[in-house]
Amino acid sequence: MSCPFDLHRLLRETSLQHVEYHPSLTSTNTLAAELLEPLIARSPALVLAAEQTAGRGRRGNQWWSAAGSLTFSLVLRSLDLPLPPERRPMVAIAAGLAVRDVLASLAANLEFSLKWPNDVLTNSRKICGILVEQHGNVDQQGLIIGIGVNVNNSLAEAPTDVSQRATSLSDLQGQPFDLTDVLIRILLQLDARISQLVSQPRLALSEANHHNVLNGRVVSIQTGDSRISGTCAGIDEDGQLVLQTLNGLVRCPTGVVCEW
Numbered sequence: 001m002s003c004p005f006d007l008h009r010l011l012r013e014t015s016l017q018h019v020e021y022h023p024s025l026t027s028t029n030t031l032a033a034e035l036l037e038p039l040i041a042r043s044p045a046l047v048l049a050a051e052q053t054a055g056r057g058r059r060g061n062q063w064w065s066a067a068g069s070l071t072f073s074l075v076l077r078s079l080d081l082p083l084p085p086e087r088r089p090m091v092a093i094a095a096g097l098a099v100r101d102v103l104a105s106l107a108a109n110l111e112f113s114l115k116w117p118n119d120v121l122t123n124s125r126k127i128c129g130i131l132v133e134q135h136g137n138v139d140q141q142g143l144i145i146g147i148g149v150n151v152n153n154s155l156a157e158a159p160t161d162v163s164q165r166a167t168s169l170s171d172l173q174g175q176p177f178d179l180t181d182v183l184i185r186i187l188l189q190l191d192a193r194i195s196q197l198v199s200q201p202r203l204a205l206s207e208a209n210h211h212n213v214l215n216g217r218v219v220s221i222q223t224g225d226s227r228i229s230g231t232c233a234g235i236d237e238d239g240q241l242v243l244q245t246l247n248g249l250v251r252c253p254t255g256v257v258c259e260w
């Protein structure tokens with residue numbers, strides 16, 4: 001398979017110091033964790049694959065990533081990101097916002113929204129998933145921001161459970177997109193959204209809330225053994241989902257959205 005990315009252009013037009021490209025990988029997040037030390041030394045670094053054979057989602061889920069999809073992991077040195085630990089969940093939300101911005105600019109005829117904590121949706125279907133992981137020891141901690149976007153992969157070829165709830169940019173627009181171009185746009189926007197988290201946290205939060213599809217809806221969140229239902233009052237500054245329940249406001253640091 002010829003490389004679907006222009007790697008020179010990628011290095012030229014972004015702040016990346018290193019790109020680790022593989023035609024096929026199990027998972028870019030897994031390789032990023034294995035190569036963490038050398039990648040942190042050259043951060044921001046990117047692990048990029050034309051396809052993944054065992055893409056990982058949150059909570060042990062699989063991420064279907066056929067050729068034509070965009071699957072990558074950005075490795076940052078945690079120390080370079082001056083955010084207190086409790087605000088780290090906002091990184092996944094900032095990444096979702098960045099992808100949302102880029103997709104909205106590429107397909108102005110469609111509406112894209114965030115679905116807390118880490119999905120980007122259009123027409124109620126998932127088009128992007130994000131898996132942020134933190135690894136390493138105290139001095140050399142790395143943040144791995146894994147992003148999968150359905151760009152040129154057709155959902156017609158996906159397993160049924162995926163094709164029923166997901167979509168891709170080319171399926172929606174009826175044309176393929178230049179993967180290097182989409183990737184560069186996302187990386188630049190990711191840079192801007194992460195900087196905004198540090199310099200203008202209130203603005204970042206209000207934009208996240210503006211695009212969060214759950215706001216104002218009655219939702220059920222599964223967290224461990226318990227299920228909490230209430231009206232979504234928004235995302236707070238620590239990236240928690242706030243629900244107005246019969247017993248008052250409840251903050252969910254994490255969880256699975258079961259109903260919305």
Ligand code: BTN
Nearest residue numbers: 027029056057058129130146148
């Ligand atoms: C989710 O929706 O649960 C998160 C999906 C994250 C998928 C991306 S694809 C690139 C990176 N490598 C992985 O194995 N997972 C992330």
